[in-house]
Every structure is written in structure tokens, then in C-alpha cells.
Amino acid sequence: MPASIFSALCSRFGEQLFHEQLTRDETPTIWTPQGKIVPVLEYLRSEADQPYRMLYDLTAIDERAGKSKYNGTCEFTLVYHLFSFERNAFLRLKVALRGEFPSTPSITHIWPSANWYEREVFDMFGIRFEGHPLLRRILMPTTWEGHPLRKEHPARATEMGPFRLFPEKEDREQEALQFNPEEWGLRRQSDDSDFMFLNIGPQHPGTHGVLRIILQLDGEDIVDAVPDIGFHHRGAEKMGERQSWHTYIPYTDRIDYLGGVNNNLAYLLSVEKLAGIHIPQRAEVIRVMLCELFRIASHLVWYGTFAQDVGQLSPVFYMFTDREKIFNIIEAVCGGRMHPNWFRIGGVAQDLPQGWDKLVREFVQYFPKKLKEYDKMVMRNAIFKARTVGIGVFSLEEAIDWGATGPNLRACGMDWDMRKKRPYSGYEQYEFDIPTGRNGDCYDRAVVRVQEMWESLRIIEQCLNNMPEGPYKSDHPLATPPVKQYTMQDIETLIHHFLHVSWGPVIPNGEAMIVTEATKGWNSYYLTSDGNTAPYRVRVRTPSFAHMQMIPYISRGYTVADLLSILGAMDYVLADIDR
Amino acid sequence: MEAQYWWIIGGVLFVLLNTAAGLIWLERRMLALWQDRYGPNRAGPFGILIVLADTLKLFFKEDWIPPFADKVVFVFAPAVVVASVLMAFAVVPFGPGIVVADMNIGVLFFLAMSSLGVYSIVLGGWASNNKYALLGAMRGASQMISYEVFMGLALMGPVILSGTFNLSGIVEAQRGMWYIFPQLLGFVIFFIAGIAETHRLPFDIPEAESELVAGFHSEYSGMKFGMFFIGEYLGITLISSMIVTLYFGGWLGPAFLPGVIWFVLKTFVFIMVFILLRASMPRPRYDQLMEYGWKVLFPLSLLNLLGTAAVKLFIDK
Numbered sequence: 001m002p003a004s005i006f007s008a009l010c011s012r013f014g015e016q017l018f019h020e021q022l023t024r025d026e027t028p029t030i031w032t033p034q035g036k037i038v039p040v041l042e043y044l045r046s047e048a049d050q051p052y053r054m055l056y057d058l059t060a061i062d063e064r065a066g067k068s069k070y071n072g073t074c075e076f077t078l079v080y081h082l083f084s085f086e087r088n089a090f091l092r093l094k095v096a097l098r099g100e101f102p103s104t105p106s107i108t109h110i111w112p113s114a115n116w117y118e119r120e121v122f123d124m125f126g127i128r129f130e131g132h133p134l135l136r137r138i139l140m141p142t143t144w145e146g147h148p149l150r151k152e153h154p155a156r157a158t159e160m161g162p163f164r165l166f167p168e169k170e171d172r173e174q175e176a177l178q179f180n181p182e183e184w185g186l187r188r189q190s191d192d193s194d195f196m197f198l199n200i201g202p203q204h205p206g207t208h209g210v211l212r213i214i215l216q217l218d219g220e221d222i223v224d225a226v227p228d229i230g231f232h233h234r235g236a237e238k239m240g241e242r243q244s245w246h247t248y249i250p251y252t253d254r255i256d257y258l259g260g261v262n263n264n265l266a267y268l269l270s271v272e273k274l275a276g277i278h279i280p281q282r283a284e285v286i287r288v289m290l291c292e293l294f295r296i297a298s299h300l301v302w303y304g305t306f307a308q309d310v311g312q313l314s315p316v317f318y319m320f321t322d323r324e325k326i327f328n329i330i331e332a333v334c335g336g337r338m339h340p341n342w343f344r345i346g347g348v349a350q351d352l353p354q355g356w357d358k359l360v361r362e363f364v365q366y367f368p369k370k371l372k373e374y375d376k377m378v379m380r381n382a383i384f385k386a387r388t389v390g391i392g393v394f395s396l397e398e399a400i401d402w403g404a405t406g407p408n409l410r411a412c413g414m415d416w417d418m419r420k421k422r423p424y425s426g427y428e429q430y431e432f433d434i435p436t437g438r439n440g441d442c443y444d445r446a447v448v449r450v451q452e453m454w455e456s457l458r459i460i461e462q463c464l465n466n467m468p469e470g471p472y473k474s475d476h477p478l479a480t481p482p483v484k485q486y487t488m489q490d491i492e493t494l495i496h497h498f499l500h501v502s503w504g505p506v507i508p509n510g511e512a513m514i515v516t517e518a519t520k521g522w523n524s525y526y527l528t529s530d531g532n533t534a535p536y537r538v539r540v541r542t543p544s545f546a547h548m549q550m551i552p553y554i555s556r557g558y559t560v561a562d563l564l565s566i567l568g569a570m571d572y573v574l575a576d577i578d579r
Numbered sequence: 580m581e582a583q584y585w586w587i588i589g590g591v592l593f594v595l596l597n598t599a600a601g602l603i604w605l606e607r608r609m610l611a612l613w614q615d616r617y618g619p620n621r622a623g624p625f626g627i628l629i630v631l632a633d634t635l636k637l638f639f640k641e642d643w644i645p646p647f648a649d650k651v652v653f654v655f656a657p658a659v660v661v662a663s664v665l666m667a668f669a670v671v672p673f674g675p676g677i678v679v680a681d682m683n684i685g686v687l688f689f690l691a692m693s694s695l696g697v698y699s700i701v702l703g704g705w706a707s708n709n710k711y712a713l714l715g716a717m718r719g720a721s722q723m724i725s726y727e728v729f730m731g732l733a734l735m736g737p738v739i740l741s742g743t744f745n746l747s748g749i750v751e752a753q754r755g756m757w758y759i760f761p762q763l764l765g766f767v768i769f770f771i772a773g774i775a776e777t778h779r780l781p782f783d784i785p786e787a788e789s790e791l792v793a794g795f796h797s798e799y800s801g802m803k804f805g806m807f808f809i810g811e812y813l814g815i816t817l818i819s820s821m822i823v824t825l826y827f828g829g830w831l832g833p834a835f836l837p838g839v840i841w842f843v844l845k846t847f848v849f850i851m852v853f854i855l856l857r858a859s860m861p862r863p864r865y866d867q868l869m870e871y872g873w874k875v876l877f878p879l880s881l882l883n884l885l886g887t888a889a890v891k892l893f894i895d896k
Contacts, residue, residue: 198714204792311781311860311862313857318615381860383863561864
């Protein structure tokens with residue numbers, strides 16, 4: 001398959017234009033000349049045999065520093081990740097950009113979802129996209145100087161000099177906060193009415209975090225909605241470049257802060273791919289079990305808050321009580337709760353504690369009864385249905401166009417679950433179904449998530465009954481930290497232990513990306529290593545970013561109250577959007 | 580005679596205001612009970628002094644009027660809700676002879692006063708000069724005015740049956756049979772309209788927390804917010820006591836307890852229903868509420884009125 005798309009491109013556009021790069025994750029990676037990228041993408045999306053319909057990710061790499069192989073041949077690399085459902089394959093297109101502040105054609109006319117990705121690349125790297133409808137900063141404040149992911153931009157506060165807020169600067173900052181509809185591409189009035197602009201957020205009980213949505217209202221009807229994100233931006237990608245491969249794990253916990261170890265897994269799968277580590281079976285099963293427990297915990301938070309968004313006050317209390325029961329298990333196993341930081345390069349931090357099976361079994365027996373109760377309380381409630389059925393509808397084509405993944409994609413009727421279709425961490429050994437919806441409305445998205453909790457429960461039960469014996473961490477030299485008992489007998493391991501803990505492990509050159517089915521959709525870490533103790537570039541592709549971008553598209557024409565249903569059903573986490 | 584009136588007025592005021600304050604505690608405790616948590620349980624026995632603590636806190640808060648608000652109206656609005664609800668209580672017969680003003684147009688007076696309550700929402704929302712408050716006020720105005728209609732029409736059932744607008748008369752007329760039986764439909768309509776009138780969940784659309792932050796009273800704080808708060812609980816008490824008066828025989832009950840006690844007991848049952856509703860129901864959308872009102876409740880209340888009148892005429896013949 002990989003060869004075929006390369007040869008298809010060559011036969012279509014000419015032999016010499018492209019060249020293929022070998023990567024660790026074996027994703028076909030094709031260097032494309034800048035001038036040809038737009039027709040190539042157009043071809044891949046619609047004309048190619050088994051087309052690549054989804055723009056999964058778009059990012060850039062600053063190649064000017066370090067021992068990067070491409071240092072000197074180009075200053076920046078643009079990386080397009082496409083996905084083809086027919087082929088079940090990713091495709092990575094790379095474009096070499098020359099110059100300090102390069103510019104390149106925008107592809108927003110091919111994929112609407114490219115809009116925010118291009119804005120992010122502009123914000124982070126200063127790369128301009130010609131023909132972009134509204135190329136403004138997306139994560140950083142408009143007054144920010146510099147582009148954070150460029151290598152010359154400081155990563156530590158101590159590199160930046162003391163912060164001072166002079167009166168002129170304060171005025172400038174205040175001025176920048178003034179709301180000006182034209183800046184956001186909004187009109188103040190139509191032919192027959194003046195619009196009202198309503199800020200939902202940044203502090204609002206219905207947004208589940210610091211998110212601002214500018215609503216252009218005609219009465220209570222939404223004419224347009226413009227999400228303003230970035231309030232939760234903590235520079236997780238930049239931090240990756242100065243943390244060792246090992247010490248970055250806790251940062252991943254905090255990306256989708258409801259997903260816990262699911263984030264660890266997405267990151268570590270890529271690291272382990274780069275390092276060529278195989279995980280012992282017991283560690284894999286432990287990982288799966290914890291991931292599924294966290295999936296239920298995350299879905300429970302969504303379930304309760306969604307019910308609350310449509311005005312139901314009580315379910316959230318019951319669901320948080322159940323989530324607490326999951327956290328009791330997690331606490332017994334990991335010591336942590338929301339941010340367990342528990343997976344390690346090559347396995348997990350510790351073996352399961354004694355009596356873990358009793359805890360898990362109790363939960364597996366207890367939870368189905370509660371799920372049935374919630375079904376009666378929420379899903380079959382007539383008012384709840386009236387608020388969610390037929391609201392925020394998008395079709396399967398629209399979902400793919402906008403890069404919607406996970407339960408939101410499945411609610412449109414496609415049974416695409418990465419755990420089944422591209423299994424990782426041994427998911428192919430488990431029996432579970434992929435729940436799907438039909439109509440792609442808020443209610444179906446809810447149905448899919450509720451069903452997923454049942455399926456997760458099934459997976460947990462299988463983990464419980466078939467937990468293999470054996471080591472919980474690989475004995476690969478790059479497993480960090482190495483298994484303690486070996487360090488007592490073996491000088492090599494002792495040295496590794498010392499170096500990995502003080503400097504961090506050196507992960508071999510290359511790049512890798514493993515896409516996982518996280519709680520909210522596809523999550524992946526596209527890691528580039530230049531053979532150092534820290535990644536050269538960490539790209540965190542999160543599902544919520546793509547989902548949030550859809551909000552304006554699917555909320556036009558609905559009312560303010562519907563917007564809350566739509567937001568609730570999307571199931572996003574602000575840290576997952578802003579990183 | 581004169582002194583007796585003052586005793587009744589003073590007693591009613593005292594009991595009502597304390598009930599409203601007590602309801603805040605009661606609701607928080609009951610919600611907590613139904614939601615698997617504790618609720619306020621620290622101040623005083625079972626946390627009942629929380630109300631006192633809250634009131635003190637509200638009194639000591641800065642009496643803040645936003646600079647962009649319309650000051651006079653902003654201050655005036657919260658007073659309207661409390662005043663109008665308290666006025667409406669004037670016609671409620673709490674027991675045989677225990678009524679502030681035994682008017683022969685009691686039912687109409689109640690309707691008039693509860694309609695005035697909408698001014699509080701509209702003026703408060705408008706004077707706040709805040710978009711959330713404005714949206715809340717608009718929703719509140721249309722919701723309350725619409726539901727006023729069905730409420731009035733449903734009320735006509737007991738009036739036709741008893742042949743009087745006097746509330747004490749209506750209670751007396753229920754000696755043979757409570758009006759809940761012949762007027763079941765009317766009761767349901769009145770109850771639903773009553774929830775909308777007090778804008779409580781599921782019809783708390785004017786303040787819809789997850790959408791409009793706090794709706795029409797977003798800008799209010801301190802004791803002015805306290806007035807809206809007390810007004811809401813007084814409203815619940817008022818609607819509950821009206822339900823009891825019109826459909827559940829008012830103070831009537833077996834003789835081993837005095838009439839007032841029966842009245843209070845029955846009223847508390849309905850207050851608890853209000854609280855239970857809040858614990859269990861989601862909130863419909865604003866247009867769904869209006870649609871439900873005009874397309875379902877309105878025809879039903881007309882039907883109820885026609886039916887009741889026809890039956891009454893037939894029996895009287």
C-alpha cells in the first residue's frame with residue numbers, strides 16, 4: 001500500500017518531484033515541492049483511488065537547530081497528516097519551506113478544518129498562509145511578540161528577563177482586549193436587523209472551562225459563533241522540547257485532564273515505536289485496563305455535565321460519586337487520581353497492588369446497575385430528548401471534512417474505532433463492539449458514549465479475568481527507569497539507571513506517530529527525535545481542537561439554549577484544545 | 580376587632596417571611612438528600628442557622644449598583660416581586676376566619692398581584708443593562724404573561740363550581756368534595772402554570788444557569804439579590820397555598836387538628852413537590868415552553884372551562 005500511493009503521485013505529477021522518507025512508524029512520508037502541494041492535496045482528497053478524505057493534522061517543524069537531518073536544506077517543514085478510511089492508512093506529506101518567515105498557499109478551500117490548523121502554525125511559527133480567510137493568532141494573545149515554537153523563542157521564563165507592565169504597555173494590552181466585530185469577520189447588522197453580540201465566557205457556567213464564544217445573535221437565534229480559544233494554552237509542545245523523554249510523561253496527563261493515562265499511552269506508544277521497545281504482555285493488559293477505567297471516568301463527567309447543561313441538576317452528583325469509585329481503584333493502583341503519571345517508557349511504574357482484582361471486580365459488578373438507572377434518568381427523559389434530538393446535526397461527510405473523530409464520528413454512523421481498526425497495545429485480543437449512532441445529532445452522540453461505557457466495562461472484565469503473569473516493564477535498555485532489581489546485580493543496568501534518571505534516555509533518531517482512540521477521539525503525539533535526551537519536536541494532535549472548530553458550523557441557526565446542548569454533546573476539555 | 584386585624588396581618592407576615600427563609604434551608608437539605616450529599620449541616624442543629632448566616636452575609640455585602648445600570652429602576656425591581664407576592668397573600672384563607680382581606684374578588688386579586696410580579700423580572704433585567712439579564716428578562720416576560728393566561732382559565736373551574744370569587748367561599752364549597760376530583764385537568768394546568776409563574780425548574784428559563792449565568796438577576800448582589808431570592812420562595816409558598824385552597828379543600832380536614840395546621844401540612848406537601856421537581860427535571864428550551872403552553876395547555880384549559888361550565892349548567896337544571 002505505501003508504495004502504491006507514492007507511485008500514484010509520481011505517475012500523476014511526475015517522477016522527480018517527490019521523494020519518500022523512511023520513518024519509524026512506517027507511515028508513508030512523502031516530500032512534496034511547495035508549488036505542488038495544493039494540487040497534490042486536491043488530488044489526494046477527491047481524485048485518488050481510495051482517497052484520503054480526512055485532514056488529520058497540519059503542523060510545522062523548525063528545522064534550524066539541533067542535529068536535524070534537514071538542517072541546512074530548509075528552515076521549516078510543513079507536515080500534513082492525511083487519513084484514508086478506505087485504505088485504513090495515514091499519509092504524511094512534508095513540504096520544505098525556505099526563509100526566516102516563509103509563506104505558503106492555504107488549503108482552507110480543500111478542507112475547512114485546515115483553518116484553525118493553519119492559524120496555529122502561523123501563531124506558533126510565523127509561517128504565513130496565502131489566501132487564508134482570517135489569519136490571526138489563535139492560541140497566543142494578539143499582543144504576543146514572537147512565535148513560540150520557533151527555536152529562537154525562549155522556553156523558560158528565566159530566559160526572558162523580568163516582566164514589567166509599564167502604563168503604555170498596559171494601555172496597549174487593554175486596547176487589544178476591546179471587542180471589535182470586524183476583527184473576527186463579523187458584521188454588525190444585516191439588512192433588516194442589528195445583531196447583538198454576546199460573549200459566552202471566558203467565565204461562564206456552561207463552557208466547562210475558560211473558553212470564550214462570541215455569539216452573533218438575532219434575537220435568540222445564532223447567526224454566527226466564533227470560538228476564542230487559547231486561555232488554557234500552557235505550551236505543552238514547547239515544554240516537550242526541553243523535558244527529557246521520561247520527564248515529559250506528567251505533562252501529557254494534563255492535556256486531556258479527564259483522560260488520565262490515555263494521554264500517557266498515546267505519547268509512550270510513539271516513544272516506544274521510536275526506541276523499538278516491545279512491551280511485556282502484563283504491562284499491556286494493565287495499560288488497557290487503566291485506560292478503559294479512565295474512559296468510563298471521563299464519560300461519566302461528560303454524562304453528568306451534559307445533563308446539567310440541559311438543566312438537570314441531580315445526575316452530575318450521582319455520576320461524580322461513581323467516578324469517585326473509579327478513582328479509588330486508580331488511587332490504589334497508581335497513587336494518583338486525575339493525573340496518575342503512571343505509564344513509563346517500556347511498561348508501567350509498578351506492578352498492580354495486592355487485592356486490585358477485588359476492587360475492580362466490585363466495580364464491574366456495581367456499575368451496570370447504575371448505568372441502567374442513568375439511562376432511565378437521563379437518556380429516556382422526554383425533556384432531555386426534546387433538547388438533544390435533531391440538534392447540532394452533522395453528516396458523516398461533514399464530520400470527515402472537519403476532522404471529527406471518536407464518538408462524534410461514530411454518532412454519524414461510521415463504526416470507526418482505532419482500537420478495532422488499527423489496534424495498539426493488544427486491543428485486538430479483546431471482545432467488544434463499536435457502538436454507532438445514525439443521525440449525528442446531540443442525542444446520538446450521547447447514546448454512543450453511554451454505550452461505550454458498557455463496552456469499556458466488558459474490556460475491563462476481560463482484563464480482570466485474563467491478567468497474564470510476568471514482568472510489568474520491558475528489559476529493553478531504554479526502558480526508563482530500568483527494572484530496579486537488575487541494577488543491583490548488573491553494572492550496565494546501573495549505569496543506564498543513573499543516566500536515564502539524571503539526563504534521560506537517548507531515543508534514537510527518527511519520527512513516529514501512533515494514533516490512539518482516546519476518550520474524546522483520536523489523539524496522537526507526532527514525535528521527532530534527533531537522537532537526544534529530549535524530543536526535537538513534540539506535536540500533540542488532540543480531538544477537541546478539531547471538534548471545537550466545528551462549533552460555529554453546526555450551531556448556526558440554532559438558539560442560545562441549543563448551543564449549550566451542542567457544546568455539552570461535543571465533550572471537549574479546554575486543556576485538550578489549547579494544550 | 581381592629582386589634583385582631585393587626586394580629587392577623589403581623590402573624591401572616593411573620594410566618595410567611597420565616598417560611599420563605601426556612602424554605603431555603605429546607606430546599607438545600609432536601610436537594611442534598613436526593614443528590615447523595617450532605618447539604619448545609621454545620622450552623623446550628625441540622626444546619627438550620629445557615630439561613631441566618633446567609634442573611635447576615637447578604638446584609639454585610641456591599642450594596643452595589645453597577646455604574647451602567649438605571650439606578651432607580653434597578654433598586655425598585657426587587658422590591659416589586661416581594662411586595663406583589665405578599666399582597667397576594669392578603670386574600671389567602673389560612674384557616675376559618677384567618678385571612679387578611681376576605682375580598683369577594685379574591686381570585687381576581689390573586690391574578691392581578693401575581694401578574695405584577697413579571698414587572699420585577701422585566702424591570703430588573705432591563706435596568707441591569709446587561710445582555711444576559713436582558714435575554715433573561717425577555718424570556719421571563721413572555722413566559723409569565725403566557726402562562727398567566729392558562730392559569731386564569733384554569734382558575735375559572737373552581738370559580739364556576741363554587742359560584743364565587745371569594746377564596747374562603749371556594750374552600751367552604753369544597754366541604755362535600757375537594758375540587759381536585761372534578762377539576763383534575765384544571766389542577767394539572769394550574770400547577771404547570773404555577774411552576775412557570777414562579778420560574779422554577781423545569782421552567783427556570785429566565786435564569787437558566789447553564790445558559791444565561793443568572794439571567795435577569797445577573798447584576799444583583801447583596802440584599803437586592805436577597806429580595807429576588809426571598810420573592811422566589813414566597814412565590815412557591817403562594818402557588819402551593821393557592822393549589823391547596825382551590826383544589827385540596829384549604830383548611831378543611833378531620834377535626835382532630837385545627838384548620839390552620841391542615842392548611843400548612845397540605846401546603847408543605849406541594850412545596851416539597853416543587854423541590855423534588857427541581858431535583859429531577861431538565862429544562863426545556865424557551866420556544867418549546869411557549870409552544871407547549873399555547874398549543875397544548877391553552878386548548879386544554881379552554882376545554883376544561885367549557886366542560887366545567889356545561890356540566891355545571893346541566894346539574895343546575
